[in-house]
Amino acid sequence: MKEYLVDIRNERLSFFTPAGEVKALNDVSLHVREGEVLGIVGESGSGKSVTSYSLMGLTAHPGRLVGGDLYFNGHYINEMSEREMQKIRGNEVSIIFQDPMTSLNPVFTIGNQIREVILLHTNKTRKEANDRARELLQLVGINEPDKRLKQYPHELSGGMRQRVMIAIALACEPKLLIADEPTTALDVTIQAQILELMRDLKEKLGMSIILITHDLGVVAGMCDHIAVMYAGKVVEYGTTDEIFYQPSHEYTKGLLRSIPNLNEREHKRLVPIEGLPVDMLNPPAGCPFAPRCRSCMKICLSSMPNYTQVSDHHSSACWLLDKEKFERQAEGQA
Amino acid sequence: MKNNKLVEVQHLKQYFPVKSDKMFEKKVVKAVDDVSFYINKGETLGLVGESGCGKTTTGRTLLRLHEPTGGKIIYDGKDITHVKMLPYRRKMQIVFQDPYASLDPRMTVGDIVGEAIDIHHLAANARERRERIVELLSLVGLNTEHANRYPHEFSGGQRQRVGIARALAVNPEFIVCDEPISALDVSIQAQVVNMFEELQERMGLTYLFIAHNLSVVKHISNRIGVMYLGKLVELADSYELTFNSVHPYTRSLISAIPIADPKVSRGTNRIVLEGDVPSPVNPPSGCHFRTRCAYADERCAAEEPEWREVSSGHFAACHHLEKVQ
Numbered sequence: 001m002k003e004y005l006v007d008i009r010n011e012r013l014s015f016f017t018p019a020g021e022v023k024a025l026n027d028v029s030l031h032v033r034e035g036e037v038l039g040i041v042g043e044s045g046s047g048k049s050v051t052s053y054s055l056m057g058l059t060a061h062p063g064r065l066v067g068g069d070l071y072f073n074g075h076y077i078n079e080m081s082e083r084e085m086q087k088i089r090g091n092e093v094s095i096i097f098q099d100p101m102t103s104l105n106p107v108f109t110i111g112n113q114i115r116e117v118i119l120l121h122t123n124k125t126r127k128e129a130n131d132r133a134r135e136l137l138q139l140v141g142i143n144e145p146d147k148r149l150k151q152y153p154h155e156l157s158g159g160m161r162q163r164v165m166i167a168i169a170l171a172c173e174p175k176l177l178i179a180d181e182p183t184t185a186l187d188v189t190i191q192a193q194i195l196e197l198m199r200d201l202k203e204k205l206g207m208s209i210i211l212i213t214h215d216l217g218v219v220a221g222m223c224d225h226i227a228v229m230y231a232g233k234v235v236e237y238g239t240t241d242e243i244f245y246q247p248s249h250e251y252t253k254g255l256l257r258s259i260p261n262l263n264e265r266e267h268k269r270l271v272p273i274e275g276l277p278v279d280m281l282n283p284p285a286g287c288p289f290a291p292r293c294r295s296c297m298k299i300c301l302s303s304m305p306n307y308t309q310v311s312d313h314h315s316s317a318c319w320l321l322d323k324e325k326f327e328r329q330a331e332g333q334a
Numbered sequence: 335m336k337n338n339k340l341v342e343v344q345h346l347k348q349y350f351p352v353k354s355d356k357m358f359e360k361k362v363v364k365a366v367d368d369v370s371f372y373i374n375k376g377e378t379l380g381l382v383g384e385s386g387c388g389k390t391t392t393g394r395t396l397l398r399l400h401e402p403t404g405g406k407i408i409y410d411g412k413d414i415t416h417v418k419m420l421p422y423r424r425k426m427q428i429v430f431q432d433p434y435a436s437l438d439p440r441m442t443v444g445d446i447v448g449e450a451i452d453i454h455h456l457a458a459n460a461r462e463r464r465e466r467i468v469e470l471l472s473l474v475g476l477n478t479e480h481a482n483r484y485p486h487e488f489s490g491g492q493r494q495r496v497g498i499a500r501a502l503a504v505n506p507e508f509i510v511c512d513e514p515i516s517a518l519d520v521s522i523q524a525q526v527v528n529m530f531e532e533l534q535e536r537m538g539l540t541y542l543f544i545a546h547n548l549s550v551v552k553h554i555s556n557r558i559g560v561m562y563l564g565k566l567v568e569l570a571d572s573y574e575l576t577f578n579s580v581h582p583y584t585r586s587l588i589s590a591i592p593i594a595d596p597k598v599s600r601g602t603n604r605i606v607l608e609g610d611v612p613s614p615v616n617p618p619s620g621c622h623f624r625t626r627c628a629y630a631d632e633r634c635a636a637e638e639p640e641w642r643e644v645s646s647g648h649f650a651a652c653h654h655l656e657k658v659q
Binding site: 043044157159160187188189190191192193195196214215216217218220221240241244245254255256258259260261262263264265267269270271272273274276277292 | 385492519520524527549552573
């Protein structure tokens with residue numbers, strides 16, 4: 001069996017805020033194979049960004065890794081120094097942020113910002129780096145690359161800036177691209193362009209992608225596997241089809257029920273998930289979703305369920321599945 | 335039929351001055367340019383489009399939060415383009431997009447909701463005012479105890495409920511909902527959408543529902559208008575618009591929406607539009623959409639397309655409707 005490109009095992013990460021410890025990640029395990037697209041879906045504060053940032057050693061100040069092991073491309077991230085991390089970042093793994101307006105430096109030209117990555121990680125000369133930058137802009141579908149290289153970020157539209165971000169991220173042909181809500185700040189028609197571009201580039205370059213989003217529509221068309229996160233936990237993991245057609249966690253089911261479908265031909269009332277998002281400072285004792293769950297049982301309020309293997313690549317943490325299993329076993333014995 | 339219209343705008347124009355490179359040259363952005371539509375009593379009209387297309391400005395100008403540059407606004411049969419708005423503010427309200435920015439952080443929720451009651455003298459005494467506030471909060475699913483708290487103590491979804499309670503405080507007939515759910519988490523959006531529908535049924539409200547998410551707009555609206563660079567390009571019944579759209583822009587907009595169904599989204603051939611939305615300061619001549627349109631020819635550059643009725647109640651502005659169909 002081939003080893004995973006990314007292997008996160010039982011990661012625990014907390015933010016030590018003045019108000020108390022916030023367990024942003026609570027026993028998260030995820031893996032990504034080479035050439036695979038993993039979608040991480042969840043609401044704000046569910047830990048989807050924190051997970052992938054920690055993989056790049058980008059955990060912000062009050063946050064600290066408390067437990068677990070992080071492997072990426074043969075590196076053991078836990079024990080790497082900042083210096084070693086810098087060599088990987090932008091080289092073997094790179095990231096596209098949500099907001100292309102704020103993630104480019106306004107006082108440097110586009111060319112300058114693309115060349116910076118190339119010069120830092122390779123032995124190319126300035127001229128070679130410039131050629132590579134031009135090539136990259138063409139790759140991400142920007143016309144007149146020579147003119148664009150000399151322009152500043154404010155001279156480009158949002159969609160163009162996001163293309164530049166992608167060009168920077170791909171400059172050193174990374175093994176893994178983390179896309180953190182890459183299209184949330186963009187208009188629908190531009191979103192379609194960027195998603196199309198990412199799909200094309202994946203085919204061409206064969207890298208793995210972690211796509212973080214709250215939009216179930218975006219993951220449906222892009223991903224091989226999906227991890228659904230809620231309150232710092234992966235509550236369900238499976239192939240895209242399994243998550244959409246055989247969801248087994250009540251939260252996933254609720255999410256799928258609560259979004260309006262454009263292709264519906266009659267008006268049906270949406271079925272929302274009741275209640276409020278979890279307060280991460282005072283999370284519930286048992287399953288974090290229990291207070292909002294329609295089929296909540298006594299045990300859900302007191303202890304956290306383990307993962308149940310629904311099929312080969314599909315697991316889910318819900319007591320209902322344990323209950324079903326027991327019932328099936330009981331039937332079998334009787 | 336005529337009495338049925340609650341709100342109507344005719345040839346509404348809203349131009350904003352912008353700085354020009356040349357001295358003494360006056361430049362304007364035509365944020366809303368010659369837009370006409372009406373909304374029937376108890377109906378929801380959805381307005382969709384990309385950022386900068388003028389949908390929010392239309393909603394605000396309709397309430398005269400901006401003074402219109404041209405055109406007419408008619409409310410309940412009366413021309414309100416140049417009248418004093420205070421009496422109409424009791425009938426027309428707005429819910430804003432960002433529940434974090436639209437509530438005064440230094441006022442309690444009770445006072446935020448109560449302010450409208452005070453301005454319009456809707457309560458005879460303090461007890462009545464208090465009762466009314468409690469009633470409004472319970473209407474939007476909040477508790478009595480919430481009245482004494484400040485906005486920062488609430489989550490996004492709850493704040494949006496406060497914003498809705500504030501709009502409802504004056505017993506309005508018509509509410510402009512300006513992207514009311516786009517700042518909320520997915521699992522909360524459905525709660526708020528359902529609440530809008532329930533309130534409409536209970537109080538007979540009329541909505542102008544502005545959003546960029548067509549799936550949500552289609553869900554909540556009876557009819558939908560699509561805007562592009564300050565112009566209305568298509569207007570139809572919401573099912574007619576989603577399944578039988580005739581304008582090339584509407585079609586590409588619909589096809590660009592990612593569908594949360596893997597088999598469907600793998601199977602569809604998307605119409606991916608080339609390029610970006612042109613700057614509204616310098617919109618293309620003729621049809622504004624022609625720079626990104628697959629059907630564009632000389633005629634599109636020369637003349638502006640006419641607003642035509644394609645079938646009963648289905649309007650569109652395009653020179654090539656026959657070709658598109």
